[in-house]
Amino acid sequence: MPTSPTTLFADERAGSIYRTAARIIYTKGFEAASMSEIAKAVDLTKAGLYYYVKGKGELLFAIMSFAMDLLDREVIAPAQRIGDPGERLRAIVEEHSRLLTYDEGALVILMDEVGSLSPEHRSRITERKRSYFEFVRDTLDELAAAGRLHAVDTTVAAFSLLGMVMWLARWYAPGGRLAAREVVRDITEIALRGVLREGRPEAVSAASSAVYSEEVLS
Numbered sequence: 001m002p003t004s005p006t007t008l009f010a011d012e013r014a015g016s017i018y019r020t021a022a023r024i025i026y027t028k029g030f031e032a033a034s035m036s037e038i039a040k041a042v043d044l045t046k047a048g049l050y051y052y053v054k055g056k057g058e059l060l061f062a063i064m065s066f067a068m069d070l071l072d073r074e075v076i077a078p079a080q081r082i083g084d085p086g087e088r089l090r091a092i093v094e095e096h097s098r099l100l101t102y103d104e105g106a107l108v109i110l111m112d113e114v115g116s117l118s119p120e121h122r123s124r125i126t127e128r129k130r131s132y133f134e135f136v137r138d139t140l141d142e143l144a145a146a147g148r149l150h151a152v153d154t155t156v157a158a159f160s161l162l163g164m165v166m167w168l169a170r171w172y173a174p175g176g177r178l179a180a181r182e183v184v185r186d187i188t189e190i191a192l193r194g195v196l197r198e199g200r201p202e203a204v205s206a207a208s209s210a211v212y213s214e215e216v217l218s
Contacts, residue, residue, distance in 0.1 A: 017044075018062060089195075097183070101172060150197050
């Protein structure tokens with residue numbers, strides 16, 4: 001049964017199912033979306049759909065795992081290979097934004113439907129989201145230590161940057177007045193100009209850490 005990250009990408013049919021199911025869940029909400037409707041949308045019988053997942057809860061977890069795998073493959077792994085923290089931050093914002101212009105469904109319900117997961121699945125997805133958040137915050141900490149960040153708390157900055165990027169899926173419509181590349185360019189520039197103080201060498205002390213509710217990440 002396709003549940004491992006490797007299989008998710010090796011099996012194109014599984015990816016198509018998860019993307020289609022994500023769009024239905026995003027449009028109707030998890031409770032309102034039925035397995036019969038999802039099976040019909042992907043041209044499968046319910047029995048055929050159950051080959052891929054055991055039930056709707058498993059499907060939701062599979063979609064969110066698929067979304068995190070996309071982030072790992074398209075955003076996190078490439079960014080980890082970039083030594084300069086400023087360029088790394090640019091790559092994170094740019095590639096995450098780009099991903100949302102064409103693969104928004106699974107990534108949006110990653111933000112909306114975590115509460116519908118079982119406690120075990122919610123814990124696993126939340127841990128992966130927290131790891132991504134900490135990667136962004138660590139990058140901001142590097143920039144702050146080098147005097148390249150505005151005098152802002154890096155926790156606030158990390159949440160703000162990710163929130164700005166994720167909101168893209170709420171309003172962007174393919175085929176609109178702006179091409180995807182233009183939207184990605186503008187979001188990246190707005191985001192980076194809001195936190196970076198490139199070209200100003202004077203040192204900036206790292207902002208004091210703040211305590212935020214675990215609910216923000218779950």
